[in-house]
Amino acid sequence: MADLRKSGIDANPSLVTDRMLDGRKQKSSTSHTWYLDLSAADRSKAVRYETMRSVVKFPCASPDPFAQMVALRWAASVTGQGDVYDKNSKRTVTGSAATKTEQQIRTVVADVLTEPIAAQANWFKRTLTLGCSGSQS
Incomplete structure (x- = not known):
């Protein structure tokens, strides 16, 4: 924590x-x-x-899957749990679509990790909110 x-x-x-x-x-x-x-x-x-994972809580029951995955990957990255995330993440999409989605997630998170800590925290909070509004972050 x-x-x-x-x-x-x-x-x-x-x-x-x-x-x-x-x-x-x-x-x-x-x-x-x-x-x-x-x-x-x-x-x-x-x-x-x-x-x-307990910190990545969306304010709705069915958040946008992409928002959920980027929030989890970011949290796993900042806590040193990226390898465990990779092992435990289960994708419902398989094949080339899954590879593309994972690449997009990694790109978003890599970009966020270059930002100052305060900006990362704001991005994380915004992602949790937007993940429930039908918008992607």
Whole structure:
């Protein structure tokens, strides 16, 4: 989370807990309490990755897939989780379309990473918002 804070993203929960403790009634995370699948993430050695993913929250149930992928790739890049992102990302599009989309994502994120930290944080927040408005960032 320190990597995200250094990148200008508010990642300061007062409690991070394992969803396994909730049984069948899964609780939704809030800005102060994060419920993560820590046991499963630990088994796959992906606790840092799952923690990073918890910050990439769109204000809608079905965000634009491209916005979702660029936000996740950027967050993975600034937290040193790019390799884990590559391993865990599942694409619904296959073949040349998937390759083109991945190239576009990498290009967008590479451009954003050249910007000052404050501009990156603003881009990230804007991407989360625009990802739910039908606009692409």
